[in-house]
Amino acid sequence: xAREQDLLAAFVxxxxxxxxxxxxxxxxxxxxxxxxxxxxxxxxxxxxADRDGTLHYIASSSERMHLIELFELQHDEGPCLxxxxxxxxxxxxxxxxxxxxxxxxxPHARDVGFQSVSALPMRLRADVIGALNLFSAxxxxxxxxxxxxxxxxxxxxxxxxxxERALKDGQVVTTQLEGxxxxxxxxxxxxxxxxxxxxxxxxxxxxxxxxxxxxxNRLLRQTADAIIDGTLxxxxxxxxxxxxxx
Amino acid sequence: MTVDRLDSGRFAQVVEARRExxxxxxxxxxxxxxxxxxxxxxxxxxxxxxxxxxxxxxxSVTDTVEQMEYTLGEGPCVSAYRxxxxxxDADLADEETDRxxxxxxxxxxxxxxxxxxxxxxxxxxxxxxxNVYHDRPGALSDGQVADALVVAQFASRAVLAWQADAPSGxxxxxxxxxxxxxxxxxxxxxxxxxxxxxxxxxxxxxxxAYAFSHDRPISEVAAEVAAxxxxxx
Numbered sequence: 001x002a003r004e005q006d007l008l009a010a011f012v013x014x015x016x017x018x019x020x021x022x023x024x025x026x027x028x029x030x031x032x033x034x035x036x037x038x039x040x041x042x043x044x045x046x047x048x049a050d051r052d053g054t055l056h057y058i059a060s061s062s063e064r065m066h067l068i069e070l071f072e073l074q075h076d077e078g079p080c081l082x083x084x085x086x087x088x089x090x091x092x093x094x095x096x097x098x099x100x101x102x103x104x105x106x107p108h109a110r111d112v113g114f115q116s117v118s119a120l121p122m123r124l125r126a127d128v129i130g131a132l133n134l135f136s137a138x139x140x141x142x143x144x145x146x147x148x149x150x151x152x153x154x155x156x157x158x159x160x161x162x163x164e165r166a167l168k169d170g171q172v173v174t175t176q177l178e179g180x181x182x183x184x185x186x187x188x189x190x191x192x193x194x195x196x197x198x199x200x201x202x203x204x205x206x207x208x209x210x211x212x213x214x215x216x217n218r219l220l221r222q223t224a225d226a227i228i229d230g231t232l233x234x235x236x237x238x239x240x241x242x243x244x245x246x
Numbered sequence: 247m248t249v250d251r252l253d254s255g256r257f258a259q260v261v262e263a264r265r266e267x268x269x270x271x272x273x274x275x276x277x278x279x280x281x282x283x284x285x286x287x288x289x290x291x292x293x294x295x296x297x298x299x300x301x302x303x304x305x306s307v308t309d310t311v312e313q314m315e316y317t318l319g320e321g322p323c324v325s326a327y328r329x330x331x332x333x334x335d336a337d338l339a340d341e342e343t344d345r346x347x348x349x350x351x352x353x354x355x356x357x358x359x360x361x362x363x364x365x366x367x368x369x370x371x372x373x374x375x376x377n378v379y380h381d382r383p384g385a386l387s388d389g390q391v392a393d394a395l396v397v398a399q400f401a402s403r404a405v406l407a408w409q410a411d412a413p414s415g416x417x418x419x420x421x422x423x424x425x426x427x428x429x430x431x432x433x434x435x436x437x438x439x440x441x442x443x444x445x446x447x448x449x450x451x452x453x454x455a456y457a458f459s460h461d462r463p464i465s466e467v468a469a470e471v472a473a474x475x476x477x478x479x
Contacts, residue, residue, distance in 0.1 A: 171370035177409045178294040180417045188429050192436020202433050
């Protein structure tokens with residue numbers, strides 16, 4: 001019963017991250033700590049991949065865990081890397097894997113005191129963004145119920161991170177769109193002003209604006225803004241430049 | 247009875263079918279919206295600050311009605327954008343309603359009897375609105391509202407995706423296909439500000455006032471002003 005309460009509390013806490021501003025690293029540290037409490041493992045750690053697909057250590061429940069994650073990354077071998085690369089959960093005892101799967105990592109892990117490991121891919125459909133890694137001082141790997149809980153926690157972490165990335169990307173693109181729309185509007189307005197002032201067509205006005213921008217090494221948008229705020233007169237667009245060849 | 251609710255994937259298929267016929271991606275979304283909701287027309291408008299930019303319509307009646315909104319500065323699109331929540335008017339002819347008096351008059355004259363606006367949202371940021379029009383009075387069913395929300399979300403994501411691929415500083419080509427996309431309005435505004443000696447904001451007001459008082463679409467008036475065939479001084 002107690003564990004169910006704790007589990008519910010953990011899920012609710014993580015669901016809150018969808019609503020509030022939060023820091024990804026802080027969130028993942030809390031997740032790692034929660035895992036240790038909920039799953040009866042010794043340590044938990046999280047690695048995330050950057051846009052190039054390189055895994056980086058992000059958070060862990062202890063310094064000992066931090067070091068073991070770094071070892072894996074440095075030697076390019078270990079359960080976390082396997083879970084990330086295959087997208088499939090890894091549940092193993094160090095004693096069994098010593099000479100086969102992880103010939104360098106397994107002995108090191110045992111030396112440090114870890115006897116078993118579970119590595120859960122952080123995955124949404126086809127995207128694997130990292131791995132949640134759980135190490136234990138006891139040799140028995142997680143039972144199937146605990147494996148499911150661990151995967152659920154990894155899934156929550158994944159969705160939360162992807163949500164935050166989507167939000168950031170959305171804001172960036174929306175700002176770009178607004179900027180592009182405003183530029184376009186300013187340029188069209190300037191065309192109208194120049195056309196009226198110089199008694200030319202809209203297309204000829206555009207040619208004058210472009211020509212001026214090019215000759216003076218300015219962006220078209222800057223030239224348009226200058227016409228609009230009056231710092232550049234329409235007359236100046238047709239005035240010959242001083243350094244033109246005769 | 248379980249109802250087969252629309253999801254993003256299925257809507258994408260409808261959009262793709264329409265795009266194959268018509269080529270214009272934003273228009274395809276509007277046509278697909280009409281298909282799935284069974285309404286008379288749909289339009290997509292992006293808005294930023296005081297400016298709006300129609301990016302697609304399903305048909306010419308919708309185009310006329312949306313231009314009316316732009317001329318008047320009132321209507322479901324404007325309301326949905328400002329409030330960031332869906333707005334519903336199931337019966338534009340209902341005289342008990344206070345809001346959008348001129349828009350309602352104009353829309354009814356075009357044969358539209360119900361109008362609904364859905365904000366285009368990415369998290370808390372509103373980029374514009376999806377407008378849905380019907381030629382008979384009546385509220386949208388719960389199912390239609392749910393489907394319209396799926397369409398609005400799809401449209402928001404599509405706009406972002408198109409813009410994300412555009413060269414820096416430019417507007418994505420997919421957003422520039424609509425017939426009356428407003429460049430002439432801005433050009434006309436520029437001309438009027440010089441002709442009359444007023445600010446650009448006031449020039450736009452004059453343009454709108456002229457279109458309204460002569461009962462002409464703003465795009466038509468703007469085209470004449472931009473071409474130098476009509477003056478405001």
